[in-house]
Amino acid sequence: MTIQAFLDAVSNVKNVVLADAKSEVTGEEFVQQVIRGSEEITNSGLKAGTSCLVRLSNNVASVVLLFSVLRAGGVVFVGNPHDPIAKTTGIIKKFGIGAFYGDKPSVLAIRANLDSDCDVAKLFGGKILGAYDDANSRPLSSQDERMNRVNIAVFSSGSTGDPKAILHNTDSIFANAKKHADEVGLKPTDVVAGFLPIYYSYGLVANLMGSLAAGAKFVFLGNSSGLSQEWAREQEISVLSLTPWFAMQLDIDVPSLRVMTFGGDAMFSHIAKELQKRFPKCELYSTYGLTEAGPRVATWRFDGKTIPDSEIVPLGKPLEGVELLLEEPQSDSHYGELLVKTDTRMLGYYYGIEAGFTMPDWPENIVRTEDLFREVGGDLFFVSRAKEMIVQNGEKIFPSSVESVLRRINGVVDANVCGVHCETRGQIAKAFIKANIEIDVTDVRRALLDKLPQSAIPSEYVFVDEIPRTATGKKSSAAVYQ
Incomplete structure (x- = not known):
């Protein structure tokens, strides 16, 4: 699904699709804002194919900005708004970023840290700025013709702490979001909590874009003090996505809550049992994914089920169009690396201007997860990350x-x-x-x-x-x- 096709679908939603403490927009209003925003960005000097760092905060304006840059033809590098200015400046230089966007203070601070002068443009009433540095810009298509299809890049530091960009196009990202939304049964009448950071793939694709794909209402948490029962009840939250770690810290009673999804880390059986006790009226889903795969891969629904007598819950059912394969275990073990076959696989890794692109020597549509699993009774159970x-x-x-x-x-x-x-x-x-x-x-x-x-x-x-x-x-x- 192209960016235009996705926006066309969202524009047909007459109800509110995005809200935060300051504003809310219907599907039609959101798309109108994106169209105006993309025109402002184009008129301010952005050339199609330019690499753009977008600092994504958890608010409506950031989502409008993200889709505006995509519609204007920019290649979005998803930026963490909490990164120090010096780190962000280093990323801009390393990856050949030609434009960067964010709130006014951060953009001006980044501009001051760069060696070269940047043209600054006011966007969205001056609340968001864009800065352009043609001297630094290295369009991805000029680096490698295989990357002509890249629309979006999500950073991952892996185990080294040195960032690399995982490259995707919007077709696969939107398709993955829709598959996830269908698997956990999102409805247009749902109110989805915007708790996860949207600069991470789980929060961006599964949580935010999955909600938009379902035509649901996505509400950003309006404060930094954490998810409160009062806020969730006031907003009538019906869908909540968390990592297992945060789920165990959660102590709320929200009558409207009907679906909870958990991902981003291993789901231990004792945590799953505790969640069953705490949220007996909710549909509970343990999900597995990795950014290289689009990112969602598999889902295991465990409300009303007997949790297996194991350390980790089963991997579960693959999403539509996804195959889960276990590499032949070593002779002295009962585990092997999980391989994922999916048509939403990444386009490759980008390590920066000097190191360039690489696509691992994987078979077609296969992602090597570097996660070790064992098969027991037809189910796959996580054992360890190979590097750990x-x-x-x-x-x-x-x-x-x-x-x-x-x-x-x-x-x-x-x-x-x-x-x-x-x-x-x-x-x-x-x-x-x-x-x-x-x-x-x-x-x-x-x-x-x-x-x-x-x-x-x-x-x-x-x-x-x-x-x-x-x-x-x-x-x-x-x-x-x-």
């Missing part, structure tokens, strides 16, 4: 399994298990634990030994004040402990 697996004295340790047990120990609030280099043993597993009461390490080890084999027990334990996490609640890949 720890080999200690030749024995494999899967951090997710250890963390699941740790979090169930009385007094443990959060935990992170990672591998540390060791001269004699290759690696050792080190457990970082956040607790709200004093806990003896001996008790921790005893609790682990009750659930796990000796070979899976970490060698070191450190109690910390906080486990670093991203804005969506995932463990930070660049965690630093004090």
